[in-house]
Amino acid sequence: MVAVIKVSSSINRILNYNENKVSQEKAVYLGGNNFPGEAADLSFTARLNYFTRRMELNTNTKRNSLHISLNFDTSEKGLDNKKMAEIAHAYMKELGFGEQPYLLYRHHDAGHPHLHLVTTNIQADGSRIDLHHLGIRKSEPARKKLEEHFGLVRAEDHRNKRAMPQKILQPASYGKVETRAAIQNVLEAVLDRYKYTSLHELNAVLGIYNVRAERGSEGSRMERHKGLQYRILDDNGQPVGVPVKASLFYSRPTLQRLEGKFARNKITGKGQTxxxxxxxxxxxxxxxxxxxxxxxxxxxxxxxxxxxxxxxxxxxxxxxxxxxxxxxxxxxxxxxxxxxxxxxxxxxTLNATAGQTRLPSFELKDRKLDRIADEISLRDPKGSASGIIREIAGVLDKLMAVERAPEYVSKHYTRKRKKRKRRGPLQ
Incomplete structure (x- = not known):
């Protein structure tokens, strides 16, 4: 089992993401815990309002929302919803969130079974649960304990035999899947995995999966306001379909957020070259x-x-x-x-033209003129026309030859300096 914890400042965005998956029949709502009454009977608005009122107890904490995913091995597709909910409740208890309100969603949009959990770190008395190094301090020990208790595939074994992501993730294809969803799948697989230090390097990875990030044309309104949009590319690398704004994606991969990643990766991302x-x-x-x-x-x-x-x-x-x-x-x-x-x-000896080395432009011109002259000489046995062509080529060479001009030196450096007259002693 692999646990991924993401901290956010918008519970609304997290809930919308999971509810949209349910409406698209790509996820199933498995209920919740520590809500008034049965969480399954509460509407989306009621769940959101309950979280919002809890967060209002501590307005000093800005990053107050957690989005946790529990990912299981592909061989564990036999896990039913009841068993997965049991694992999720045990995990939240070990994590220190057993008394917190949280919701469970089982997603079906990937090749492996996985759960999404939505919760907050604001407690009923207004205090907050410390999130510093939560993954190392609490999540990792909890994961190992649950793997042994429920007989799950260990994350270490999964990592040792994990295939490269480009063999699992399919490139985006325009028309087969909704454009926004296709780009979102690629962004989720790329943004947190790779260490890039510029938009150009990010596009090098996204291009492998037929996606590109664009800032807009030079001087455009989008470029002036540091906007960013994503597009699907065809097999020739040309954009197709309608671009999607970065702010419309769940992870909000805007230019401002990416620039923060660029800065961090410049420090930590270049050690494995x-x-x-x-x-x-x-x-x-x-x-x-x-x-x-x-x-x-x-x-x-x-x-x-x-x-x-x-x-x-x-x-x-x-x-x-x-x-x-x-x-x-x-x-x-x-x-x-x-x-x-x-x-x-x-x-x-790499080149794009079957291993041939590219010739300088002037050599190409000479060869072209020689070839023209040879063709004319075949038609003109006396050689008068070909001779004219060769004379023209000689004149062009002289005209295009670089002549060394005399170096110009400013008068300020060539004129002689006047000698200053010595003054006699004061009388």
Whole structure:
């Protein structure tokens, strides 16, 4: 069993999220605890009002709502609602929330059975339950105790054989699922798992699942007000469908919140880049990769997705590495020159055009002129026309040649300074 605790300042948003799942037949309401009367008989408004009145007892506490998910192994799909509710009640008691009002929802929108619990840390006397390191202090010991008591699959065993997320999470596909729901599924899997330090790095991960975050065009109203929207991409990386504002998602992945993640990840997120470097260095040492496709496939087997950025001509000018094992996302240039786009092309002779090296523009022009001259010479045995073409090419070379102009030096530095006259002694 894996327990995930999220603290929030909006009980309304948490309740709406779970109730919407119920209305969409993607979740089932299993009741609640410590409510006046039967929680199952209370309406949504009554439940929300009860939580709200409890929170009004302590207005100094802003982050007063908890959204907890209990996730079970895929082999435990046989757990019925009664058993899952029993596990949830035991968990809340061990967590120190046994006397708090809480609601239970069983969701069916994932490949594994899981529960969602909604509660508050404000007690009946107005005091608050300390949430500092709640996961380490209370949740982890409770999880281990319940795994043994109920005979559940241990989280440690699940992590050891866990597959990479890109094999479980399917890329968003426009038209198959509601746009907002498809993007939400991708955001839930990506935002908290990966360590990105910019919107560009986040988009490198989202792009794997056909989603992109956009700030709007330069100078637009959305860009001026630091807005953010998400879109689904087609197989060619082009946006399709209507964009969805960040504020409309349950997790509210707005630019302001993401910037906080960017800052934290800059401090803690770049310590696991050695896995990427070691994989690339081993590929170079073994010399098994003859081209770009070979490198991509080899890194993919190591759990690393190589995201390329290409210009309009199809040539690679930037690389981003997404390590699914460690959650690290970084640009090639941040790892060092050998791992940048240019460095990788030099190490593996990578290019977008079947391993050929791109020629400088002036060499391409010379070859084109030579080819034209050769074609004309075949039609003109005397060679008069081809000679003219070659003369034109020579003139163009002279006109385009860079001449070294004499360096200009300001008069301020070339003119001689006047000598100052010495004054005689004062009389």
């Amino acid at each position: 050695m896995h990427i470097k070691n994989c690339i260095d081993r590929l170079e040492a073994t010399k098994k990769c003859a081209g770009f496709a070979d490198v991509e496939q080899a890194l993919s087997r190591e759990g690393i997705t190589l995201v390329t950025r290409r210009n309009s001509e199809g040539f690679i000018y930037g690389l981003t590495y997404v390590d699914h094992k460690t959650g690290t996302v970084c640009n090639g240039s941040s790892l060092g020159k050998p791992y940048s786009a240019k460095g990788m092309q030099e190490r593996f």
